[in-house]
Amino acid sequence: MKMILAIAYKELLDSLRDKRTMMMVVVLALFGMPFMMIFMSEMTNRIEKQVEKKVILVSGIKNAPQFQNFVERQGYEIKDAPADYEEQLQSKNLIDPVLVIDKDFSDKLAHGERPTVYIVLDVANQDTQTGVRPLKHLMQSFVNEMAVMNLSMRGVSPDILNVVDVQERHLSRTADTGAQLKSVMSMMLMLTMVSAGLYAAIDTSAGERERGSLEPLMMNPVASWTFAIGKWLAVSTLTMLVVIFSVLSIFPSSLLIRNETVKILLQFSGSEMLMMVLVLLPLGFCLSALQIAIAINGKTHKEAQARATLLVVIAPLISMMSMFKQGADPVWFKWIPLISQNQLMTKILNNEVVTTLDMLAPIITCVVLAVLALWYTSDRMRKVLM
């Protein structure tokens, strides 16, 4: 144990003096979370503003005085769309969709025909997509009002249009509504972990080969597995430091959030933060072991970096699996690193019942993977010299 700690101490000291490793650690630890939170807040702000601003862009509003009257009664402001609205939508100078009303709108309406209106947007201009739903809703309300008036004039009850009374009943669990937002953050934190110890892992394995220090190192009377564990401890420590600093940076980051809703939703309690760190701890150890195992076969930093990219690419793909699945989570999700941690975090944040299997499955998977990776590293450490 004393030997393992001595190796870990040396590796940690070496990594802390490495500019590349430190840059990665500092950037991720200090700026990762604040950036993420500000990004979320700004996104929510943008959506809320679009909903709140109650302005619609219309081309040809003079052709539809009834509609103008209706819209103004709803408290909306109507703005005339510029003549070149198509170009402006494509060049993203316009961020709202444009409602186009033809000249014969009123005539057709008066004669009981169905006039066509167009909602014009550019799919590539993502901002315009947010405004489509309120605009459609407004049009539907207008159509309903017209239908109700027509039926009333003919002495028919407007209720004929509403044969079914549809109401939403929300099954919010004990629920903290911010749980989903928080679990997105925990997923981001996991992806941060994949990169956090990467340079340290490469330096401690492929770096040793590149600078020729692995050969003299292996001439010491120390078992390979002792080296593997010592190096792994150092990389894991760095990774977990990034996680702890990232979690701690949530407090000051919340001061930078401008959106009040997000600010309230992202208020983590001390116990939630502690739980987050504890859930991520086995994952941090597992990822570090995998990074070293992947990098040990690289003869140079560059080669090892190319190999380690595999992990950086696979991690988001794994996490995306959980985002795209439909319905209940399949059982095997419990045994997939990253997904299982995220599942567990979501359950904890939602105050759902957490079973022993929920708790143990991610730990068991991480331990098995870490042991396999360490065994592989210690085996390769001497073989790469032969």
Place this chain on the structure above:
Amino acid sequence: MIVVENLSKRFIRPSTKRWSRSKGEVVQAVKNIGFTAEDGKVTGLLGANGAGKTTTLRMIAALLKQDGGQILVDGVAVQAGEQTTQAKMGVLSDARGLYPRLTARENIVYYGVLHGMSRQQAHQRADFLAEALDLKSLLERRCDGFSQGEKMKTALARALVHDPQNIILDEPTNGLDVVATRALREFLRWLRSPEGGSKCIVFSTHIMQEVERLCDDVVVVAHGNTVAQGTVGQLLEQAGETDFEDAFVKLAFESKAQLRGAV
């Protein structure tokens, strides 16, 4: 004391063709090398480039597994990957392999700890070696930017931190200037003396001058075979030459012809 008997080692050189099915070319790096390096003596492994010196030293250091033969260090058989004999040896490998972000002292102390010394003992030993190798001014400096000589001295101090009885040096004078070479020679002489602990020193080189001036015993290696062994005087006599370089060429290259003839 190090005893090497009938050592052989071959490598498979991977095929250069990426999609080739061939397993690669077999290279017999060491065919039959044997010698005895005694305590209190400097034994030189002399040979041209590619003669098999470094491969032999790597096998003695338990880094490589031999295909045949045996190596005994102080009577204990060396087994690749096993640490039993490594504690008895201090090896300065061809790749000096210092940690550039650590100071010379940190490099030395780290290896001391890996050899089971306490930090305090390792620090004391680092101070002693720094004095002996004229390293004191470098001790607290990071190794990044060290000259070849400074790197060699630091790596040597690191290899000797646990005061091993057997010292193996792979081309230690590579890249050193005259002054540094002389200083190293003096230090090795001191190590083989009773005051220095009568160490068993094996060092490989292809520089005749080094061998003439320092070695008590010389093992001439050519094409993976031991072709001659003895003192410098004995080898001159064996070759019938007065110049050691001529003697080496005769012994190494005539032996090659003889070996070819035998085949």
